[in-house]
Amino acid sequence: GQSLEQPSEVTAVEGAIVQINCTYQTSGFYGLSWYQQHDGGAPTFLSYNALDGLEETGRFSSFLSRSDSYGYLLLQELQMKDSASYFCAFNDYKLSFGAGTTVTVRA
């Protein structure tokens, strides 16, 4: 079957680095995406990895290892506004999401 597993919550202080891991299982895999959702809002697309390696977008980076069925999202120089839920996702004709990781940034 299909599944995505990620930790339920992470807490860190401003300026720190946080890594959110995601392991997945699917019969047809084309790439891993990450989304951010602030409380009560709509999810917004952050990044996409189709190939192994690291993709960097400003303070956020995403990594994929297809052989390990594993990826992560790296949040650097944490800011209070980064407090949100983060979801990994893949699209095998249906767009499926992990349960989400709640990141809490403390002053």
Add this chain to the structure above:
Amino acid sequence: DGGITQSPKYLFRKEGQNVTLSCEQNLNHDAMYWYRQDPGQGLRLIYYSQIVNDFQKGDIAEGYSVSREKKESFPLTVTSAQKNPTAFYLCASSGRDRGDTEAFFGQGTRLTVV
């Protein structure tokens, strides 16, 4: 401006009533999705459609129905058969190709049973 619009933002339903949530997009996307989100939970797929006049059940389709008569529109009906409909409902659209994972979401409809 291109985007995806859900209405209404808040909806109250009496027990035993059917209600329909609207979702419209002008992004020319083939694929559309409906998700349910409960407090502190992830996004659970209700229904999805890859093309007009075709749709598939997701993981929690019981008590819900959809139609896809136009590319731009994918309304969701929450029927009286859905025993616990109070939740936040999100509609999304994307390209149809496998791996096309940049989906755009509406602002959601918060449904409450009163």
